[in-house]
Amino acid sequence: xxxxxxxxxxxxxxxxxxxxxxxxxxxxxxxxxxxxxxxxxxxxxxxxxxxxxxxxxxxxxxxxxxxxxxxxxxxxxxxxxxxxxxxxxxxxxxxxxxxxxxxxxxxxxxxxxxxxxxxxxxxxxxxxxxxxxxxxxxxxxxxxxxxxxxxxxxxxxxxxxxxxxxxxxxxxxxxxxxxxxxxxxxxxxxxxxxxxxxxxxxxxxxxxxxxxxxxxxxxxxxxxxxxxxxxxxxxxxxxxxxxxxxxxxxxxxxxxxxxxxxxxxxxxxxxxxxxxxxxxxxxxxxxxxxxxxxxxxxxxxxxxxxxxxxxxxxxxxxx
Numbered sequence: 001x002x003x004x005x006x007x008x009x010x011x012x013x014x015x016x017x018x019x020x021x022x023x024x025x026x027x028x029x030x031x032x033x034x035x036x037x038x039x040x041x042x043x044x045x046x047x048x049x050x051x052x053x054x055x056x057x058x059x060x061x062x063x064x065x066x067x068x069x070x071x072x073x074x075x076x077x078x079x080x081x082x083x084x085x086x087x088x089x090x091x092x093x094x095x096x097x098x099x100x101x102x103x104x105x106x107x108x109x110x111x112x113x114x115x116x117x118x119x120x121x122x123x124x125x126x127x128x129x130x131x132x133x134x135x136x137x138x139x140x141x142x143x144x145x146x147x148x149x150x151x152x153x154x155x156x157x158x159x160x161x162x163x164x165x166x167x168x169x170x171x172x173x174x175x176x177x178x179x180x181x182x183x184x185x186x187x188x189x190x191x192x193x194x195x196x197x198x199x200x201x202x203x204x205x206x207x208x209x210x211x212x213x214x215x216x217x218x219x220x221x222x223x224x225x226x227x228x229x230x231x232x233x234x235x236x237x238x239x240x241x242x243x244x245x246x247x248x249x250x251x252x253x254x255x256x257x258x259x260x261x262x263x264x265x266x267x268x269x270x271x272x273x274x275x276x277x278x279x280x281x282x283x284x285x286x287x288x289x290x291x292x293x294x295x296x297x298x299x300x301x302x303x304x305x306x307x308x309x310x311x312x313x314x315x316x317x318x319x
Contacts, residue, residue: 001284001290002031002066002291003029003030004033004068004291004293005024005292005293006034006035007021007032007033007034007035008296009036009049010045011040011045011231013047017034017058018054018057018061022061024304025064027304027307027308027312028307030066031065031066032058032067033101034054034070035070035071036051036069037108038109039108039109039112040248041108041232042231042233042248043248044231045248051069055069055090055094056090059095064097066098067090068101069100069102070212070292071101073103073105073106073110074127074130075110075123075129077105077109077110080133081155083100083134084134084138085157085159087100087134088160088161092159092161099166102127102168102184103127105243106242107243107244107245108247108248124179131169131184136152137155137156138157140157141156142154142155166207167183167185168185168188169187171199173196177196177205178203185207186209187207188210189212189288190212191211197287198287201287208290210288211291213280214268215267215303216228216267216268216269217271217306218269218270218271218299219271220271221269222260222269223298224296224298225263227296229260229263232263232267234254236255237251241254267296273306276293276311277315280293
């Protein structure tokens with residue numbers, strides 16, 4: 001099992017994210033995972049820097065910690081050729097420490113280029129084509145591709161690492177899990193669903209399985225829940241909501257009925273290390289072996305100190 005730390009690009013500026021990555025390495029995390037957004041989920045989060053610039057800076061400021069996107073959408077806002085080039089470059093400047101997390105995206109980020117955000121069956125078909133294009137470009141040489149939704153014309157990525165980045169494909173159901181098994185190197189999920197892991201493995205997938213755990217570290221449960229309610233109440237709505245709303249204002253309106261008690265049901269709040277261990281175990285019992293802690297608490301440095309001093313030894317002992 002490896003433990004990762006979520007870098008919330010919607011909640012912090014680029015320099016602060018780099019600082020947190022350096023601190024996460026010192027605290028003992030195995031990798032950091034950074035979201036790839038154009039907008040934050042809520043206006044009061046207040047940030048959304050360009051992930052590839054920040055990752056390159058993190059690569060220069062750290063030595064051993066893994067870097068990952070969680071996740072990048074390569075079908076509308078980006079063309080997959082750009083993602084192929086960006087990921088290859090990041091792998092080079094990080095000396096092979098980069099993992100490309102890929103998913104079919106959210107309207108929140110993809111509608112900004114003026115294209116229609118398609119239904120899920122079309123997004124998954126586009127995702128398949130995007131993965132095929134990335135794989136094709138990573139073979140080297142000049143490449144072309146004619147798909148139903150995406151195309152490539154006489155393109156070449158000149159700077160390729162000797163060892164290509166692993167691709168972890170986000171899945172919320174068996175169809176996407178099958179794509180992860182066929183065209184990816186790993187699985188990415190946000191819920192402890194053993195059926196996702198089973199679908200991935202039954203389709204032939206044998207790589208790492210990533211999942212995020214929502215936590216809110218604070219001196220007590222209520223303080224943690226209050227902080228998470230302010231900035232992370234969007235996560236309670238579920239993926240059918242997260243993927244479809246276009247702007248932070250819509251997420252604010254859609255979550256007016258979320259209360260602290262709802263947060264307490266979805267996040268591990270407070271400072272009891274046993275509860276954190278139990279939450280991680282729920283994911284490992286479901287078959288995930290790369291567990292990412294996404295802290296929505298009020299003091300990130302306090303959480304990193306807590307992880308280094310108490311939580312990391314416990315997780316290593318039980319992992």
